Amino acid sequence: MEKQTVTIYDVAREANVSMATVSRVVNGNPNVKPATRKKVLEVIDGLDYRPNAVARGLASKKTTTIGVIIPDVSNMFFSSLARGIDDVATMYKYNIILANSDGDSAKEVQVLNNLLAKQVDGIIFMGHRITDKVRAEFSRSKTPVVLAGSIDPDEQVGSVNIDYKEAAKEAVSLLAKNGHERIAFISGALIDAINGQNRLTGYKDALKENNLDYNEGLSF
Incomplete structure (x- = not known):
C-alpha cells in the first residue's frame, strides 16, 4: 500500500x-x-x-537552491571547489544541484537550461572558457550567474578567483631566488584564459624580472 x-x-x-x-x-x-x-x-x-520545498519556493519566489556547473566531477580541483561551495551553502541553509558538463559547450548550455528550469536562485559556473553560446544564455536569463575557477576575458560576467598571474609570478620568483634557472611552465590548454593569459603572463614576467630567458621548449 x-x-x-x-x-x-x-x-x-x-x-x-x-x-x-x-x-x-x-x-x-x-x-x-x-x-x-x-x-x-x-x-x-x-x-x-x-x-514541500516546491510549494514553499512558489510562495516565497525563492527555492534556496544554487545550481553548480563543473566541467569534470572527477577533477580534484573542481570537485574541491564544489565541496567548498556546498559547505558555505549549507551554512546559509541553501542546497546545491551539481551538474557535470564534461567541458562540452553543447552540454554546458543543456545543463544550464535544466538548472534554470528548476528555478534555482543562482548559478555558479566553472568551465575552461566561456563560449559565445553559454554567454548568450547568461545574457538571456535573469538568474544571477557567477564564475568560479574560471574567468571571462571580456569581464561581462562576475567571478570569484585568485590572482592567477601574481600566483604564477610568486612561484617562479621563489624558484629563481633559490638558484634555479631552467624553470618549466606546465598548465592546461592555453585556450583557457586562466592558463593562456594569466598564468603564462605571470610566468614570463617573473622570468624577465629575474633576468632569465623565456624558453618556449619549457612550456607544456
Missing part, C-alpha cells in the same frame, strides 16, 4: 492549530507560544512531516 504524503493540513488538524501556526513554527517565526511550538513540533516528528 502506497504511503500517503503528510501535508501541513494534517499537522494542523492533529495539533489542533491553524495551518498558519504550523507555517510559523516550520519557518522559525518567534511569534508562537512555547507550549504551542512544542506541541506542533511533536506532531511534526510523530507524523514525519516534511515541508
Whole structure:
C-alpha cells in the first residue's frame, strides 16, 4: 500500500492549530507560544512531516537552491571547489544541484537550461572558457550567474578567483631566488584564459624580472 504524503493540513488538524501556526513554527517565526511550538513540533516528528520545498519556493519566489556547473566531477580541483561551495551553502541553509558538463559547450548550455528550469536562485559556473553560446544564455536569463575557477576575458560576467598571474609570478620568483634557472611552465590548454593569459603572463614576467630567458621548449 502506497504511503500517503503528510501535508501541513494534517499537522494542523492533529495539533489542533491553524495551518498558519504550523507555517510559523516550520519557518522559525518567534511569534508562537512555547507550549504551542512544542506541541506542533511533536506532531511534526510523530507524523514525519516534511515541508514541500516546491510549494514553499512558489510562495516565497525563492527555492534556496544554487545550481553548480563543473566541467569534470572527477577533477580534484573542481570537485574541491564544489565541496567548498556546498559547505558555505549549507551554512546559509541553501542546497546545491551539481551538474557535470564534461567541458562540452553543447552540454554546458543543456545543463544550464535544466538548472534554470528548476528555478534555482543562482548559478555558479566553472568551465575552461566561456563560449559565445553559454554567454548568450547568461545574457538571456535573469538568474544571477557567477564564475568560479574560471574567468571571462571580456569581464561581462562576475567571478570569484585568485590572482592567477601574481600566483604564477610568486612561484617562479621563489624558484629563481633559490638558484634555479631552467624553470618549466606546465598548465592546461592555453585556450583557457586562466592558463593562456594569466598564468603564462605571470610566468614570463617573473622570468624577465629575474633576468632569465623565456624558453618556449619549457612550456607544456
